[in-house]
Amino acid sequence: MKPNQSSQRDSVYAQPLNKVSDFAFDTKVADVFPDMISRSIPGYATIIDTIGRLATRYVKPNSRVYDLGCSLGAASLSIKQHCRAEGVEIYAVDNSEAMVERCQNYVNAYRGDIPVQVQCADIAELSMQPCSMVVLNFTLQFVPQEQRQAIIQKIYDQLMPGGLLVISEKVKHQDPVADSLLIDLYHEFKRNNGYSDLEISQKRAALENVMRLNTPEEHIQRLTQAGFTSVQEWFRCFNFTSWIAIKNDEAKT
Numbered sequence: 001m002k003p004n005q006s007s008q009r010d011s012v013y014a015q016p017l018n019k020v021s022d023f024a025f026d027t028k029v030a031d032v033f034p035d036m037i038s039r040s041i042p043g044y045a046t047i048i049d050t051i052g053r054l055a056t057r058y059v060k061p062n063s064r065v066y067d068l069g070c071s072l073g074a075a076s077l078s079i080k081q082h083c084r085a086e087g088v089e090i091y092a093v094d095n096s097e098a099m100v101e102r103c104q105n106y107v108n109a110y111r112g113d114i115p116v117q118v119q120c121a122d123i124a125e126l127s128m129q130p131c132s133m134v135v136l137n138f139t140l141q142f143v144p145q146e147q148r149q150a151i152i153q154k155i156y157d158q159l160m161p162g163g164l165l166v167i168s169e170k171v172k173h174q175d176p177v178a179d180s181l182l183i184d185l186y187h188e189f190k191r192n193n194g195y196s197d198l199e200i201s202q203k204r205a206a207l208e209n210v211m212r213l214n215t216p217e218e219h220i221q222r223l224t225q226a227g228f229t230s231v232q233e234w235f236r237c238f239n240f241t242s243w244i245a246i247k248n249d250e251a252k253t
């Protein structure tokens with residue numbers, strides 16, 4: 001089974017809790033993660049598939065690819081499935097032991113030519129090597145704000161000229177009317193996917209201190225400040241957005 005296919009049903013927030021603790025990527029979440037993420041992120045399957053398709057265009061022979069905050073490795077396995085370049089190595093990194101352990105099992109069960117190295121590490125402390133593609137698929141939103149610019153700068157510095165960063169995030173919007181409409185539509189999406197009002201509100205409370213959102217403008221500013229000259233939103237649904245950021249072909253390494 002691929003990590004983006006359905007697994008155990010997510011019922012983490014189904015029962016009333018006396019106290020809602022901060023959300024954590026622990027064993028309880030990791031066990032139901034394929035179901036949780038596919039019912040919680042609009043267009044998740046499309047995003048994962050497109051990451052694989054982008055890899056066929058951007059991953060260079062004999063280069064590295066990083067999947068930062070890989071969870072169960074869905075993006076890595078999509079790249080492995082699509083990419084035909086020779087001598088490629090994927091580095092799938094996450095700081096949750098529960099995720100990394102399960103990710104390794106998925107990787108072991110998945111055949112293909114491209115090796116995937118699974119690593120338990122904090123991406124803020126990760127020492128990166130030159131690479132042709134980096135994926136940050138709904139990861140930066142969980143990293144402390146003050147570490148975000150340095151991470152994007154490190155990625156830019158290690159990308160080869162012409163290299164690609166795919167960054168997907170849940171975002172907030174400056175206009176309060178638009179922001180609350182998009183949040184409302186998102187909650188309707190979750191209800192349509194079988195989540196109750198209780199599950200939606202308890203998970204929202206759990207995420208409050210853990211997931212800090214930026215506006216699209218803040219993300220674009222951060223990418224531009226790091227040096228990316230080509231930044232393009234390629235996916236958007238409600239308050240979820242994905243961008244491609246390409247390092248100029250002429251850029252110095």
Ligand SMILES: C[S@@+](CC[C@H](N)C(=O)[O-])C[C@H]1O[C@@H](n2cnc3c(N)ncnc32)[C@H](O)[C@@H]1O
Pocket residue numbers: 025037068069070071072073074075093094095096099121122123124136137138139142143
């Ligand atoms: C929403 S999930 C990412 C989903 C995954 N990229 C996918 O495409 O299926 C966020 C992941 O980021 C990881 N994470 C959060 N902060 C991290 C950090 N500082 N270093 C490494 N991983 C981190 C979490 O453990 C979690 O597995």
Ligand SMILES: O=C(O)C(=O)C[C@]1(C(=O)O)C=C[C@@H](O)C=C1
Pocket residue numbers: 036037040041138170203204207
């Ligand atoms: O479920 C929510 O409310 C979300 O905001 C979705 C979201 C995310 O954006 O990363 C939050 C945590 C889970 O990892 C899966 C999805």
